[in-house]
Amino acid sequence: MPLPKPFEAALPSSDHSRFLFPILFGICFAAAFVGSWQLAQIQPGLLFEAEGRRNMGRFITGMFPPDLSLNFLRFLVVPFFETIQISVMGTVLAIAIGFPLSLLGTASLAHTGMLNDLEIAGSPGRRLARTLPYVLARAVMSVFRCIPEFVWAFMFVRAVGLGPFPGVLAIGVSYGGMLGKVYSEILENLEVQPSEALQATGASRWKILVYGMLPQALPQLVSYTLYRWECAVRASAILGFIGAGGLGQQIELSMRMFNFHEVVTLVLILFLLVAAVDFLSARARKAIV
Amino acid sequence: MSEPVYRLEGLTKIFDGTLTAVNGVDLTVRPGEKVAVIGPSGAGKTTLFRLLNLTVRQTAGRLWIAGQEIGDLHGARLREMRRKIGTVYQQHNLVPRLRVIHNVLAGHLGTWSLPQALRSLVRPREEDLRAAHRALSQVGIPEKLWARTDELSGGQQQRVAIARVLLQNPEVILADEPVSSVDPTLAHGIVKLLVELCGTFHKTLVMNLHSVDLALAYFPRIIGFRDGQIVFDRSPAEISDDLLTGLYAGRLTAASAEDSPDAVAETVRSCTPLLRPQ
Numbered sequence: 001m002p003l004p005k006p007f008e009a010a011l012p013s014s015d016h017s018r019f020l021f022p023i024l025f026g027i028c029f030a031a032a033f034v035g036s037w038q039l040a041q042i043q044p045g046l047l048f049e050a051e052g053r054r055n056m057g058r059f060i061t062g063m064f065p066p067d068l069s070l071n072f073l074r075f076l077v078v079p080f081f082e083t084i085q086i087s088v089m090g091t092v093l094a095i096a097i098g099f100p101l102s103l104l105g106t107a108s109l110a111h112t113g114m115l116n117d118l119e120i121a122g123s124p125g126r127r128l129a130r131t132l133p134y135v136l137a138r139a140v141m142s143v144f145r146c147i148p149e150f151v152w153a154f155m156f157v158r159a160v161g162l163g164p165f166p167g168v169l170a171i172g173v174s175y176g177g178m179l180g181k182v183y184s185e186i187l188e189n190l191e192v193q194p195s196e197a198l199q200a201t202g203a204s205r206w207k208i209l210v211y212g213m214l215p216q217a218l219p220q221l222v223s224y225t226l227y228r229w230e231c232a233v234r235a236s237a238i239l240g241f242i243g244a245g246g247l248g249q250q251i252e253l254s255m256r257m258f259n260f261h262e263v264v265t266l267v268l269i270l271f272l273l274v275a276a277v278d279f280l281s282a283r284a285r286k287a288i289v
Numbered sequence: 290m291s292e293p294v295y296r297l298e299g300l301t302k303i304f305d306g307t308l309t310a311v312n313g314v315d316l317t318v319r320p321g322e323k324v325a326v327i328g329p330s331g332a333g334k335t336t337l338f339r340l341l342n343l344t345v346r347q348t349a350g351r352l353w354i355a356g357q358e359i360g361d362l363h364g365a366r367l368r369e370m371r372r373k374i375g376t377v378y379q380q381h382n383l384v385p386r387l388r389v390i391h392n393v394l395a396g397h398l399g400t401w402s403l404p405q406a407l408r409s410l411v412r413p414r415e416e417d418l419r420a421a422h423r424a425l426s427q428v429g430i431p432e433k434l435w436a437r438t439d440e441l442s443g444g445q446q447q448r449v450a451i452a453r454v455l456l457q458n459p460e461v462i463l464a465d466e467p468v469s470s471v472d473p474t475l476a477h478g479i480v481k482l483l484v485e486l487c488g489t490f491h492k493t494l495v496m497n498l499h500s501v502d503l504a505l506a507y508f509p510r511i512i513g514f515r516d517g518q519i520v521f522d523r524s525p526a527e528i529s530d531d532l533l534t535g536l537y538a539g540r541l542t543a544a545s546a547e548d549s550p551d552a553v554a555e556t557v558r559s560c561t562p563l564l565r566p567q
């Protein structure tokens with residue numbers, strides 16, 4: 001029996017714009033790179049010139065030996081816990097802000113695709129009622145995260161005074177924007193079939209969310225939140241520089257006094273803290289998957 | 290009681306303004322009927338099912354379910370209508386990270402309140418537990434009650450999906466190629482199971498099948514579907530080989546570039562009368 005002839009189907013004409021975009025994007029990126037190299041005045045040689053070397057040397061030799069006197073360490077107990085508190089409370093606040101925003105800002109949940117098709121088809125009013133909160137939530141999230149936590153902290157220090165509280169607010173707001181964006185991306189990219197099936201049983205979007213989407217997304221959501229907590233520990237140290245308490249404020253004080261041997265102790269403690277958080281969150285991540 | 294379960298008049302679905310997936314379908318399905326829909330890949334069968342289970346909105350035409358026109362139905366009344374229709378899909382329609390019991394109990398999701406759903410995820414009620422166990426026994430895998438769903442085989446997952454529909458207790462069961470991802474023996478088992486369960490519980494069954502053999506073996510009414518339209522609608526006895534060849538004709542010479550070799554082989558097989566049983 002002869003084999004069937006190979007198919008001679010006409011090739012569908014390709015959509016050229018699909019290839020155009022990545023190419024254009026690549027060219028723009030290359031141009032941006034070359035431009036930035038010049039504009040940012042990148043001169044790696046400067047690091048190794050005599051002047052630069054001398055300054056670095058002075059800084060580094062000044063750091064040793066680290067100040068490990070009991071007096072100094074005892075003095076650091078409060079800032080140490082302050083840093084942890086700022087990062088934890090900041091992250092909790094960020095979740096409280098970011099999670100609700102992310103739900104409103106997830107397109108597949110809010111206003112497009114199978115979970116919305118029948119609701120909005122043929123009714124401009126219902127379509128608007130679903131699209132508007134989505135657009136608003138997206139806008140709020142991008143404002144929150146595009147303003148650096150540093151700038152937020154400046155504003156909150158003016159508003160509520162010095163101390164850990166403005167640090168918590170700054171991390172909460174800017175990280176809230178980031179968490180919201182990433183949460184909605186995670187939810188958006190879930191497999192849609194389980195949600196479709198749950199909807200077909202007559203479930204509302206809320207029930208589809210808690211019964212189908214969140215259980216599916218949980219490992220990724222937790223994992224990213226823990227990563228943000230690590231970042232918050234580092235950020236809370238930086239925020240101390242502008243008066244938001246914690247280890248950062250001590251670093252800033254010691255720097256200003258040229259007490260570099262204290263600075264190195266502080267940086268070491270910060271390093272250990274970040275490493276510990278890293279270890280903890282890795283364990284937590286493993287447990288949940 | 291004599292009200293048809295489904296009445297379709299010129300039902301049409303056009304995607305993106307250009308792609309006509311379902312093209313003016315007229316159809317009536319009466320309570321308790323068992324209907325198989327067969328037809329080549331891309332004919333629009335899945336789209337038809339999504340219209341029937343109220344997942345997508347038709348572009349044109351009218352649809353009545355149990356005498357009620359769907360039209361502009363939305364909100365709570367739309368969800369109430371969806372509860373009356375149970376769907377079994379080809380695969381991947383369970384929540385993989387949940388335990389089997391929760392996927393089975395998802396059949397209750399339409400009737401539960403949100404707090405009830407949450408509470409059940411934490412700890413299912415005693416009566417729900419028994420109901421889930423009973424449903425799993427009916428599909429033959431009671432021992433999997435507490436297993437994690439993504440650890441089951443494809444065939445076992447399909448049974449879980451059927452158990453979910455049993456818990457939902459709808460008036461109609463739609464099954465979109467429920468056996469495409471399992472081996473032929475199991476395929477017979479699952480189709481038989483669905484047909485028998487629908488007989489026992491007096492449900493209407495509409496099933497989409499790639500395998501002509503299965504359709505002819507188990508269903509008293511066969512609908513041939515192609516290019517978004519009904520080509521024939523008759524009993525197995527009235528279905529000739531010419532009719533089948535016509536339904537799938539042209540599949541090997543035109544526009545098959547996107548088909549996997551398996552799909553082509555399947556088509557060849559279903560076009561070849563000698564391979565049919567009886």
Ligand SMILES: Nc1ncnc2c1ncn2[C@@H]1O[C@H](COP(=O)(O)OP(=O)(O)OP(=O)(O)O)[C@@H](O)[C@H]1O
Nearest residue numbers: 304305308309310329330331332333334335336337
């Ligand atoms: N959501 C969608 N958006 C755009 N086009 C779609 C969508 N769903 C289906 N289509 C198109 O509609 C046509 C019919 O698809 P459908 O899935 O209904 O076919 P089918 O008969 O179920 O095929 P198969 O037997 O392979 O499952 C196809 O051309 C498909 O590309």
Ligand SMILES: [Mg+2]
Nearest residue numbers: 334335336466
């Ligand atoms: Mg299909």
